[in-house]
Amino acid sequence: MPLPDAAFPTDWLAEENLAEWRRHCPSARILHLPDKALLYRQGEECPYVFMLGRGIVKISCLTEQGNEWTVALLRSGDILGRLQGQTIEKTMPETARTLGEAAVVRLDLDEFVRLMSEQTRLLWQVVGTQYARRRQAERKLIDMLAKPVEIRVLEMLKELAEWFGKRCTHGYALEIRLTQQELADLVGASRPVVSTVMNDLRSRSLLDYTRELICVKDDLFDYPDKPAPLFSG
Structure with a gap:
């Protein structure tokens, strides 16, 4: 039985919500992470989706010259990880590390995709998150020029x-x-x-x-x- 939209948890770290999620996503885990903890690395595969419940995650890319470039800072409510789905590109285009202590909910990709098909609120949150990050990148480029x-x-x-x-x-x-x-x-x-x-x-x-x-x-x-x-x- 799908989790009803009205019951979609806003407090991702609440134990009672995690217990409910595990009925539909057995892989769901709350991870309490220290500063500079690695979620995934550029150029490597990542089978998970992460829902940031507390703290900050830094998204960065490594240039061909070996320099790290900070692309964005994600906050509570953001969703990151293997959001490209089953595309040809299997490896991650960026690296994600915590900036200070953080807590995330980690979900297996296949279970997350199935949950999105049942949860329109979650689906729209993912769409909104990715749209906001794209707009942020576009605005950054425009600002650099103007x-x-x-x-x-x-x-x-x-x-x-x-x-x-x-x-x-x-x-x-x-x-x-x-x-x-x-x-x-x-x-x-x-x-x-x-x-x-x-x-x-x-x-x-x-x-x-x-x-x-x-x-x-x-x-x-x-x-x-x-x-x-x-x-x-």
């Missing part, structure tokens, strides 16, 4: 604060270990240029950061969309 680096950094910091920030005295604390290189990858710029922008924002009291924490201050959200250049050249 917007200066300082604007892209400002917009990314605002997004990160809204997605992953916790309220603090001065604004939002990003309790994720995000390096300047990873931030540079996300906005499509070089690390030295992003470092210059970050330092300038800190000098203007719009941002504060250490190796462990980034604080996006409330004043940054009121910063004009087209500020004067933060640096020349």
